[in-house]
Amino acid sequence: MKFTQRTRGMIKAIAVVLSLALPTVIAASYADARVGGGSSSGSRGSRTFSAPPSTTTAPKAAQPMNRTMTQPGSPSAPAATGGGFFNRPGMGMLGGLAAGFLGAGLLGMLFGGGLFSGLGGFASILGLILQIGLIILVVRLAMKWWQRRNAPAYASTGAGPAPAQNPQANYRSAMGFGLGSNAPPLEIKPEDYEAFERLLGEVQAAWSEEDVSKLERLSTPEMVSYFARDLADNKARNAVNKVTGVKLLQGDLAEAWREGDADYATVALRFSLVDKTFDRNNGQMIAGSDQPTEATEVWTFVRNRGGNWELSAIQQTN
Incomplete structure (x- = not known):
């Protein structure tokens, strides 16, 4: 029974990890070889x-x-940080949080022990990857919400049609x-x-x-x-x-x-x-x-x- 539960946990973890990794695989494809690299830069x-x-x-x-x-x-803008894996372009605050979790050993606490106490088997390793993926997903959603909330709207919100004599x-x-x-x-x-x-x-x-x-x-x-x-x-x-x-x-x-x-x-x-x-x-x-x-x-x-x-x-x- 214990083996069956572990097997089911492994399958669920693999499915989640693959779903999180799929966008990264697509982003690294040759479709992004054109000018700009398929990213937002400048x-x-x-x-x-x-x-x-x-x-x-x-x-x-x-x-x-x-x-x-x-x-x-402005204080709401993402802060500039130094180098390292978690500070690659596009990671921003997400990288800092992930690095903080790893550095403080909080991921290990989520498993009920120290940082490496739960890495005795393959399923535990997948569990660690799953925890990291879930944290990244939550932080990304929070960042997108925060950016939408603090982005000023430059579009006109006043009522009434634009003057017809405007040549542009x-x-x-x-x-x-x-x-x-x-x-x-x-x-x-x-x-x-x-x-x-x-x-x-x-x-x-x-x-x-x-x-x-x-x-x-x-x-x-x-x-x-x-x-x-x-x-x-x-x-x-x-x-x-x-x-x-x-x-x-x-x-x-x-x-x-x-x-x-x-x-x-x-x-x-x-x-x-x-x-x-x-x-x-x-x-x-x-x-x-x-x-x-x-x-x-x-x-x-x-x-x-x-x-x-x-x-x-x-x-x-x-």
């Missing part, structure tokens, strides 16, 4: 830790930054950009939208060519550092990602603002592309297809007064 100035308003192109909220060099500007309210360019109901404090002109679409294609092309020097001319130093790291990861896997046929399908301005001498514009982009990954040694395609796929991302651009726009951040949509 900086949006003082609004880095605030979600940009939703738009017609991206009605769902943009994901918070997994990688950013911007220091938190119904703007449509040949590139497919539109503007929602959020009237930006910084005027974005047709030539700015043209620059955004051009950067969309040029960044993708430079990424496919693994041309870091060209990426430096198109992006901020912070974004270049992430691109260089992702390209190095692809090389370590003997993979090369090629993106072709990039075409903007729809775009909306989420918000535009000014900070000192810097102008910022956050734009939702829905575009099609042919995304393929090849083996670097033999040239065989290992992921992707010849058929175009669609992606929706939120890109933020920045420029110094009188300068050119540069890519400052890429955020995935939920």
